[in-house]
Amino acid sequence: MQYINFKIGGQAGYGIMVTGKMFAKTCMRQGWSVFCYTEYPSLIHGGHNTYQVYANKESAHSQKADIQTLIALDEVTIKENTRELIHGGIIIYDSSHVTLKEKRGDVEYIDLPMIEISKEICGSELMKDTIALGAALALYQAHFPVLEQVIKNTFHGKAEEMIKQNIEAAKRGYEYVTQKDNSKFFDIKLNKIEGVNNRILITGNEAIGLGALAAGCKFYAAYPMTPATAILHFLAANEREYDLVVKQAEDEISVINMAIGASFAGVRSMCATSGGGFALMNETLGFAAISEIPLVIVEAQRTGPATGLPTWSGQAELLYAIHASHGEFLRVVIAPGDVKESYEATIHAFNLADKYQLPVILLTDKYNVESPCSVEEFDAENVKIDRGMLMTQKELDSIKDFKRYEITKTGISPRSIPGQRNGIYQANSDEHDEYGYSTENADMRNKMMEKRYIKLEALKKELPEPKIYGNKNANKTILCWGSTKLTVLEALKELDDVRVIHIQYIFPFPSEFIKKSIDPKSTIIIEGNQTAQLQQLIRQQTGIYIKKTLLKYDGRPFYPEEIIKALK
Amino acid sequence: MSDLNIKNFETKICPTWCPGCGNYSIWVAVRQALVNLNIKPHEVAFTFDIGCNSNGANFLHGYICHALHGRALPPAEAIRLANHKLKAIIAFGGDGGGFGIGIGHFIHACRRNIDILYLTHDNQIYGLTAGQTSPTSEKGFKTKSTPFGNPEEPINPPALALSSEATWVARGFAGEIQHLTSLIEQGIKHPGFAHLDVFQPCVTFNKINTFEWFRSIVYKLEETDYLPNDKKKAWEKAWELNEKLPIGIFYEEKKETYKDHLPQLQNEALVEKKLSDVNLTKAMAEFK
Numbered sequence A: 001m002q003y004i005n006f007k008i009g010g011q012a013g014y015g016i017m018v019t020g021k022m023f024a025k026t027c028m029r030q031g032w033s034v035f036c037y038t039e040y041p042s043l044i045h046g047g048h049n050t051y052q053v054y055a056n057k058e059s060a061h062s063q064k065a066d067i068q069t070l071i072a073l074d075e076v077t078i079k080e081n082t083r084e085l086i087h088g089g090i091i092i093y094d095s096s097h098v099t100l101k102e103k104r105g106d107v108e109y110i111d112l113p114m115i116e117i118s119k120e121i122c123g124s125e126l127m128k129d130t131i132a133l134g135a136a137l138a139l140y141q142a143h144f145p146v147l148e149q150v151i152k153n154t155f156h157g158k159a160e161e162m163i164k165q166n167i168e169a170a171k172r173g174y175e176y177v178t179q180k181d182n183s184k185f186f187d188i189k190l191n192k193i194e195g196v197n198n199r200i201l202i203t204g205n206e207a208i209g210l211g212a213l214a215a216g217c218k219f220y221a222a223y224p225m226t227p228a229t230a231i232l233h234f235l236a237a238n239e240r241e242y243d244l245v246v247k248q249a250e251d252e253i254s255v256i257n258m259a260i261g262a263s264f265a266g267v268r269s270m271c272a273t274s275g276g277g278f279a280l281m282n283e284t285l286g287f288a289a290i291s292e293i294p295l296v297i298v299e300a301q302r303t304g305p306a307t308g309l310p311t312w313s314g315q316a317e318l319l320y321a322i323h324a325s326h327g328e329f330l331r332v333v334i335a336p337g338d339v340k341e342s343y344e345a346t347i348h349a350f351n352l353a354d355k356y357q358l359p360v361i362l363l364t365d366k367y368n369v370e371s372p373c374s375v376e377e378f379d380a381e382n383v384k385i386d387r388g389m390l391m392t393q394k395e396l397d398s399i400k401d402f403k404r405y406e407i408t409k410t411g412i413s414p415r416s417i418p419g420q421r422n423g424i425y426q427a428n429s430d431e432h433d434e435y436g437y438s439t440e441n442a443d444m445r446n447k448m449m450e451k452r453y454i455k456l457e458a459l460k461k462e463l464p465e466p467k468i469y470g471n472k473n474a475n476k477t478i479l480c481w482g483s484t485k486l487t488v489l490e491a492l493k494e495l496d497d498v499r500v501i502h503i504q505y506i507f508p509f510p511s512e513f514i515k516k517s518i519d520p521k522s523t524i525i526i527e528g529n530q531t532a533q534l535q536q537l538i539r540q541q542t543g544i545y546i547k548k549t550l551l552k553y554d555g556r557p558f559y560p561e562e563i564i565k566a567l568k
Numbered sequence B: 001m002s003d004l005n006i007k008n009f010e011t012k013i014c015p016t017w018c019p020g021c022g023n024y025s026i027w028v029a030v031r032q033a034l035v036n037l038n039i040k041p042h043e044v045a046f047t048f049d050i051g052c053n054s055n056g057a058n059f060l061h062g063y064i065c066h067a068l069h070g071r072a073l074p075p076a077e078a079i080r081l082a083n084h085k086l087k088a089i090i091a092f093g094g095d096g097g098g099f100g101i102g103i104g105h106f107i108h109a110c111r112r113n114i115d116i117l118y119l120t121h122d123n124q125i126y127g128l129t130a131g132q133t134s135p136t137s138e139k140g141f142k143t144k145s146t147p148f149g150n151p152e153e154p155i156n157p158p159a160l161a162l163s164s165e166a167t168w169v170a171r172g173f174a175g176e177i178q179h180l181t182s183l184i185e186q187g188i189k190h191p192g193f194a195h196l197d198v199f200q201p202c203v204t205f206n207k208i209n210t211f212e213w214f215r216s217i218v219y220k221l222e223e224t225d226y227l228p229n230d231k232k233k234a235w236e237k238a239w240e241l242n243e244k245l246p247i248g249i250f251y252e253e254k255k256e257t258y259k260d261h262l263p264q265l266q267n268e269a270l271v272e273k274k275l276s277d278v279n280l281t282k283a284m285a286e287f288k
Helices: A016-029 A075-084 A114-122 A128-138 A144-154 A160-180 A204-214 A229-238 A252-264 A275-290 A318-323 A339-356 A393-397 A442-453 A455-462 A484-492 A511-517 A533-542 A560-567 B023-036 B053-058 B073-082 B095-101 B103-112 B157-163 B177-189 B211-217 B231-238 B281-287
Strands: A003-012 A033-039 A046-056 A067-072 A085-093 A108-111 A199-202 A219-222 A245-248 A269-273 A295-301 A332-334 A359-365 A373-376 A426-428 A467-470 A476-481 A498-503 A505-507 A523-527 A549-551 B044-048 B063-066 B088-094 B117-122 B168-173 B194-199 B218-220 B245-252
Touching: A003 A016, A003 A075, A003 A128, A016 A033, A016 A046, A016 A128, A016 A144, A016 A199, A046 A075, A067 A075, A067 A128, A075 A085, A085 A128, A114 A128, A114 A160, A128 A144, A128 A160, A144 A160, A199 A204, A199 B281, A204 A229, A204 A295, A204 A339, A204 A359, A204 B281, A219 A229, A219 A252, A219 B073, A229 A245, A229 B281, A245 B073, A252 A269, A252 A275, A252 A295, A252 B063, A252 B073, A252 B103, A269 A275, A275 A295, A275 A318, A275 A359, A295 A339, A318 A332, A318 A359, A318 A505, A318 A533, A332 A339, A339 A359, A339 A373, A339 A455, A426 B053, A442 A455, A467 A484, A476 A484, A476 A533, A476 A560, A484 A498, A484 A523, A484 A560, A511 A533, A523 A533, A523 A560, A549 A560, B023 B053, B023 B117, B023 B177, B044 B053, B044 B073, B053 B063, B053 B088, B063 B073, B073 B088, B073 B103, B088 B095, B095 B103, B095 B117, B095 B157, B103 B157, B117 B177, B157 B168, B157 B194, B157 B231, B157 B245, B168 B177, B177 B194, B177 B245, B211 B218, B231 B245
Parallel strands: A003 A067, A067 A085, A085 A108, A219 A245, A219 A269, A269 A295, A295 A359, A332 A359, A426 B063, A476 A498, A476 A523, A523 A549, B044 B063, B044 B088, B088 B117, B117 B194, B168 B194, B218 B245
Antiparallel strands: A003 A046, A033 A046, A033 A373, A199 A373, A332 A505, A467 A498, B168 B245
């Protein structure tokens, strides 16, 4: 075994998320790669919540099925998650609170008196998860001072007494195992990997937030909606330090109209939501397109239709994102595959929106945006800001007859902002002429439709091609998009003669690349929806029909084990 | 610029409103108010939605965001947050878009107190779709969509604005251009959200609430001893709906605006902020 696979489960309100994150950070600070996967129902107290940490010395792309250590804070966890343990796995529980109805013969049980110890420390049960955390890390012979520092950082700003109690709690759990259960130590040790520093543990949401800051986003509007809400929290917390305005609006219709208003006024602006909120934004999406106002929209998919499974994941909105809103217009759809791509794609989205004066949709999902993983720190200092044809006052002064919607070869026209002299125009939701005045003239209508669409030519050349992973000459190909990349790359570690093609820049569709790179007979499409939307899209765009698919639409991400099985 | 006049705010497009439409006088009053305040066309941003009034987007010279039906307010609010140095931001709506599909935006704009003027062209009917009952149509009003009489009570715009914490609430009448011009000037000058509902008779589809009808029923608050500084009295005035209809300022209050809560907007405008060379160290600290 070269990896650690840990899970903690219990009711919401037990501190599952904080405890899981502290386990992950302890691994990360020792130089290990970490991927965390969380599951939680749509409620605030109770329910069944889990936080899984997969840590690997080399790389950790996704969660894995075979759990080694399970902290069961309640009986539901025993019932739901015991079957996930490997032979020789360990369950940490407290028999004063959790009754075992039946035991697995091939699994070790550690009856840790968490509640009793917690009461000794702070007079209540509050510390029980931290005690269990110490015990779990002891099984991997973790270096305790690393955990101690993680606890100090996690509770920084809280009462000194509380931090002390948490450290004491972790220590008691740690010592319980090292003194009484050291025979149960795993073979694998959480030792320090030298030379790996500067890592952070972040989710896709946080990566998108950091990307927005790095790109000079100055206006962010949102209405709370899982799983995109954390972008709102992150940017709101940073708005004063980073000089932006974060606005929670009355609904998603207002959100997108505000984002457009701010962009019209000249600031880089973004909004984010999930499928339901995106549906409310749809009419206005076309306004951004026809008035050629740059706009970045994050659409973090959850499981629909309607309210569906509100806290679960899926990839059922690919064709929706590509076609959303009435009428025909160009938009860019980018589906980042991990946190690093989420950060970079966000920055790129702002440049594309400004340069081509159109809406750019970042299509992601709960799995990417809410799964914390380790990544190298981001460096924003060399980020290139490209505002396209946004005119300076000097440039406007030199133009005799300013036409905001001037028909050009590239379809891109000079853009002015309110306050500038000689740049007055109308950003019009009606079809319009080169100045922005409404027109129903057939010739002008055609010219404007063609002007807006011809941007496709340059866009196609600029958008990066899909990326190939694994043995480039392999006989079998896995084709995927968005966050499915995570699990596919983890599976690839155990697959021979397989390469992966991941499509991030998915619309305009990379037809030429697919035509030259794909043999449909040896290719399988893996995606998180019922109707194989990528398969449909490829057929529509290239005529190529790829028959073999692996699909999933139960709200859960793929597991590498499922992919390995499907490929063998 | 002493030679600024209302022609500076005209475009080459000839207005297409019906002859006698109340929109003409509002068009004149808006331009005159801007001239009186010495605001130049490039220093103002207008937002429009969709409706008869918003065809005016083509007749008014200034930076214009001509949004979708009922959505004039959200872009106007964001333009103000993006650039608080613009001399005026005026959002135009109608009783259909503004109090029907877009009423949520109105209530929230009132309580948000962002510094814009919202002018609603209130003709108690949907004009551009050729005559249906609107949210401000009288109960019993017969239209193509309510041939047996409108069964619903009308929205009361000033009362709604007051109950939603608007800090400047007024009503004008398109038949009183000078009075209207003065209200627009005061609304622009008011720091915070100013709502001006304007009786604007539809000469084609509304044969009840006509110019003559309004002329016979409106009176100016300024010509009485009414002072617009008491919310309770303003509330009573807003409900004076029977024999006489007051026009003028119902209520005015100096209160911190939305911007006052944002230290990042105390000096340079958002649009003036530097974009490049961001240092992410502080934002990443919690993830280490």
